[in-house]
Amino acid sequence: GILSIEQLISRVGVIGVTLMALLSGFGAVNCPYTYMSYFLRNVTDADILALERRLLQTMDMIVSKKKRIAVAHRTMFQRGEVHNRPTGFWGMIRSVTASVPGSENLSLIQQEVDALEELSRQLFLETADLHATKERIEYSKTFQGKYFNFLGYFFSIYCVWKIFMATINIVFDRVGKTDPVTRGIEITVNYLGIQFDVKFWSQHISFILVGIIIVTSIRGLLITLTKFFYAISSSKSSNVIVLLLAQIMGMYFVSSVLLIRMSMPPEYRTIITEVLGEL
Numbered sequence: 001g002i003l004s005i006e007q008l009i010s011r012v013g014v015i016g017v018t019l020m021a022l023l024s025g026f027g028a029v030n031c032p033y034t035y036m037s038y039f040l041r042n043v044t045d046a047d048i049l050a051l052e053r054r055l056l057q058t059m060d061m062i063v064s065k066k067k068r069i070a071v072a073h074r075t076m077f078q079r080g081e082v083h084n085r086p087t088g089f090w091g092m093i094r095s096v097t098a099s100v101p102g103s104e105n106l107s108l109i110q111q112e113v114d115a116l117e118e119l120s121r122q123l124f125l126e127t128a129d130l131h132a133t134k135e136r137i138e139y140s141k142t143f144q145g146k147y148f149n150f151l152g153y154f155f156s157i158y159c160v161w162k163i164f165m166a167t168i169n170i171v172f173d174r175v176g177k178t179d180p181v182t183r184g185i186e187i188t189v190n191y192l193g194i195q196f197d198v199k200f201w202s203q204h205i206s207f208i209l210v211g212i213i214i215v216t217s218i219r220g221l222l223i224t225l226t227k228f229f230y231a232i233s234s235s236k237s238s239n240v241i242v243l244l245l246a247q248i249m250g251m252y253f254v255s256s257v258l259l260i261r262m263s264m265p266p267e268y269r270t271i272i273t274e275v276l277g278e279l
Contacts, residue, residue, distance in 0.1 A: 006277030009254055016255030028159045036152035037140040043133045055123040062116045065109050072106055214256055221252055
């Protein structure tokens with residue numbers, strides 16, 4: 001029926017799985033780019049000092065030109081040009097064409113100031129980016145940085161492998177019968193030729209892996225949504241944003257349960273399938 005659990009979860013799952021695909025695609029690109037030292041550009045203290053010097057020179061030029069504008073305005077005020085400015089169309093023409101000896105071309109100077117202020121903003125952003133990159137380089141030299149760098153390479157290879165296997169499963173309409181942990185342990189045991197209780201340990205490792213996937217994925221979702229909602233929230237839209245966050249979390253959790261079945265042993269996978277339906 002329309003109001004059955006299977007029908008409702010299938011509709012919620014479509015949106016939730018789509019959201020998970022978008023977030024996982026973003027994370028698959030952003031995470032290695034953030035933590036892998038391969039993507040870090042070489043930044044030295046000399047580069048930062050040179051850019052800061054350019055920024056200071058630009059700020060000095062802006063201050064100098066604004067001072068010239070202020071001096072010109074004061075001179076015009078003292079001469080009475082501000083209060084006695086001619087009105088009407090012909091007065092405007094006369095004020096534009098008639099130049100006062102020693103006066104500054106204020107419109108041209110103001111255009112130069114605007115251009116220099118835009119340049120200073122770009123230089124400031126680039127300086128901040130260089131400082132952030134320098135901090136990432138220093139962080140990558142620590143033990144934790146090296147650990148995340150290794151994880152970046154590992155999950156990059158894992159991501160490429162998952163894309164390859166998912167493409168094959170879609171093309172040949174295959175459904176995985178063995179969870180990745182059990183399959184990986186079987187390949188390792190057969191390759192090394194050691195005695196190992198695959199069924200016992202794969203069950204525990206699978207549940208640990210599923211727990212890690214749930215915790216990290218929901219944590220990543222909350223961090224991403226929090227940054228997004230901070231950017232768009234206001235006192236009037238806070239209630240709507242909280243409601244939207246609750247809806248997204250519900251869809252995300254249901255979709256996680258749907259997709260996590262593939263990471264579980266078959267006997268436990270069947271239990272979830274009986275609860276949710278043949279989706």
